[in-house]
Amino acid sequence: MSSIRFLSFAPPATLLVVAVATSAGATGCATREVVRGSDDPSINAPAMSTSLDREDIQRTLSRLLNQMRDAPIMGEWRARAGAGQSTTVAIAPFMNETTEHIDPQLDSMLSETETWLVNSGVARVISHERQLDMIREVEGAQHPIFDPRHIPQYGKQLGVKYFITGKVGASDERTMDARRVQYFIYMQVIDTETSEIRWQQKAYVTKAII
Numbered sequence: 001m002s003s004i005r006f007l008s009f010a011p012p013a014t015l016l017v018v019a020v021a022t023s024a025g026a027t028g029c030a031t032r033e034v035v036r037g038s039d040d041p042s043i044n045a046p047a048m049s050t051s052l053d054r055e056d057i058q059r060t061l062s063r064l065l066n067q068m069r070d071a072p073i074m075g076e077w078r079a080r081a082g083a084g085q086s087t088t089v090a091i092a093p094f095m096n097e098t099t100e101h102i103d104p105q106l107d108s109m110l111s112e113t114e115t116w117l118v119n120s121g122v123a124r125v126i127s128h129e130r131q132l133d134m135i136r137e138v139e140g141a142q143h144p145i146f147d148p149r150h151i152p153q154y155g156k157q158l159g160v161k162y163f164i165t166g167k168v169g170a171s172d173e174r175t176m177d178a179r180r181v182q183y184f185i186y187m188q189v190i191d192t193e194t195s196e197i198r199w200q201q202k203a204y205v206t207k208a209i210i
Contacts, residue, residue: 050181050207052105060203061112064187069120071199073162073189077122089117090126090158092165093146100170100181113164113187126158148190155192162198163190180208 037044044054068074077087091114094106118125135146138153146154151163166187173180188200 047207050179050209051100052102052183052205052207056183056205056207057105057109057112060185060205061109061116063203064185064201065113065116067201068187068189068199071189073199074122081122087123087162088126088158088160089123089162089164090154090160091117092148092151092154092163094165095146095148095167097167098170098181098183099172102168106168117164123162126160151190151192151195160192163192164188165190178208178210180206180210182206 035043047053047055077089080087091110094109096103096106114125117123135154137157138150139145139147146165148165154163155161164187166185168186169184171182171184173182183205185203185205186200187202189198190196191198
């Protein structure tokens with residue numbers, strides 16, 4: 001005869017304990033609150049990691065762009081704009097020379113800089129999307145990465161006189177129970193015809209886990 005196997009089920013009391021535990025867990029998760037920054041601005045203040053955050057980006061750009069506003073190169077652009085001969089400028093990618101995954105933050109810095117320059121009215125700004133096509137034409141579709149050594153070629157492709165670009169380096173130090181990352185952020189204006197650096201300034205950002 002074929003044997004019949006019976007499956008054992010947990011008694012009702014056991015099921016009740018499991019149900020209560022599950023309910024308690026769900027209730028515990030429900031106690032966490034989602035808060036808007038507009039309702040509680042203080043949530044933007046604390047540093048959450050050693051990466052760059054909005055506060056770091058705003059402080060850095062405030063320093064760099066304010067210094068650029070007073071630079072002689074901006075005076076030249078204003079004069080040309082006043083004469084009806086606006087200079088054509090493009091924003092080029094920042095080079096990330098760190099081991100930190102900060103490329104999205106650097107892209108945000110570029111977008112902020114592009115917006116600032118457009119609103120300044122002192123130059124004609126080439127869109128970032130067009131630059132990506134230009135990079136593919138110069139570097140090839142397989143490696144469409146901005147290379148500062150090819151700035152003259154980029155300038156010819158876009159008809160651009162100047163690039164605003166930069167780079168970010170970092171010093172990463174650790175102890176048994178702490179870590180500190182010191183960022184060195186450079187912004188520069190490069191003449192596409194001569195590759196001459198017409199303006200450059202730096203800013204520092206330090207983040208730490210202690």
